[in-house]
Amino acid sequence: MPAEHGDAAEHDRAVTVVDWRDQVLRNPTMKDVAHEARVSLKTVSRHVNGETNIDPALAERISAAIVKLGYRRNLSAASIRPGRTSKTIGLVISDLANPYYSTLARAIESVADAAGYLVTIASSEEEGLRHDRLVDRLMEQRVDGLIVVPPRNAARDWSDVAGPIPPLVFLDRPVPYSAADAVLADNAGGAREAALALASVGARRIAFVGDSLDIYTMRERHAGYAAALAEAGSGVDDSLTITTAHTREQAEHEVGVVLRDDSADAVFAANNRSTIGALLAFQKAGRRLPLVGFDDFETALLGSPPVSVVSQDVELMGRTAAEIVLGRLNGDTSAFATRTLPTQLILRGSERL
Known part of the structure; x- marks a missing residue:
């Protein structure tokens, strides 16, 4: 017992x-x-x-x-039921370490949050296959919308992506896909203004310092730069077209070579990292060249003189992309469109010696 x-x-x-x-x-x-x-x-x-x-x-x-x-x-479970959503927007950018993309992400997140949506952010690191995996994973998670910065070299066409594809916006770079909106900046126009500003103060051998021309924005900025040189009557010198400056350190090295060889009398830096690299090269050499950079950045005002830039309204780009996605989710059935936002040339003195 x-x-x-x-x-x-x-x-x-x-x-x-x-x-x-x-x-x-x-x-x-x-x-x-x-x-x-x-x-x-x-x-x-x-x-x-x-x-x-x-x-x-x-x-x-x-x-x-x-x-x-x-x-x-369980919003993931709820989102697969008819009429339910995950209240999530997927954002694929190119480089989490670049302040340009963090500003974009913050603006998108602000608009989405006000509408009750969470933003899931991932970085493709400019790799096409990685980008495709991220897009597939976000769609598997039943995100309600997608905002995508296309990678340098796409691994597949969007027409090959298995549907249904949620409302989609391409940001910063376009893609030949008809069922999506796009938000871009006037890259060519901004670069043209920058190069003309340098030419107007007497520069004739203007170096282009930027990333690979495989990237849409770089290609457009180089086209604007080339148009300005043609207008100024000097033409493009291929030896001054530097397209290997993916990092700040690479830009610093390339501008250092330009200074050592005395091959240019001005620099157009085609993105913020190239601008910072150029400034570091100037500091190391103890002399500088006239400079205009593409993309404004917080410390641009700290130089002597402050750095002249082509400014994109990055926050407006992010807000516009988020508003387009939310509009589609709320029933906007208007024709898909590409919105090209203007840039602004801000001359602060660095364009002159």
Whole structure:
């Protein structure tokens, strides 16, 4: 008899251990909340989904149960039901370390957050295959919309992406795909203004310092630079077209070579990293050349003289992309369009010696 009693007690302890482990290892469900609050599952569902015509006493019990159990809605599961969404926008950029993209992401996040959406951000690092994996993963997560900075070399066409594709905006760089919107800056126009500003103060051998021309923005900026040199009557010198400055250090090295060889009398830096690299090269050499950079940056005002730049309204680009996606989600069926935003040339003195 005592042995039987001991076996029963041991059985009770084992049951208790199993129940406790079950509570720890699985996430609480709406059914658990309903049981804790002593209400129907339907009432919990209505409360969780924001309905307000619920008896206040019941709503209070449900809220208390949610806090006690640590219940969270499974938006991924909800998004696969008809009429439900994940309330998430996927953002694929090119380089998380570049302040340009962090500014874009912040602007997108601000607009999305105000509309009740979460932004999931990933970086392709300019790799086509990685970009494709990220897009597929975000679509598997049932994001409601996608904002994408296309990589330098695409691995596949968007027409080959398995649908359905959510509302899609290409940002900073266009893609030949008709079922998406795009938001760009006037890269060619801005670069043309920058090179003309340098030519107007007497520069004739203007170096172009930037990244690979495989990148749409670089190609456009080089085209604007070339147009300005043609207008100024000097023409493009291929030996002064430097397209290997992907990093600040590479730009510093290339501008250092230009200074050592005395091959140029001015520099157009085609992105913010190239501008910073040029400034570091000037500092190391103890002399500088007239300089205009593409993209403004926080420390541009600290130089002597401050750095002249072609400024994109990066925040406006991000906000516009987010507003387009949200508009599509809210029923906008207008024709897909490319919006090209203007740039602004800000002359602060570095364009002169």
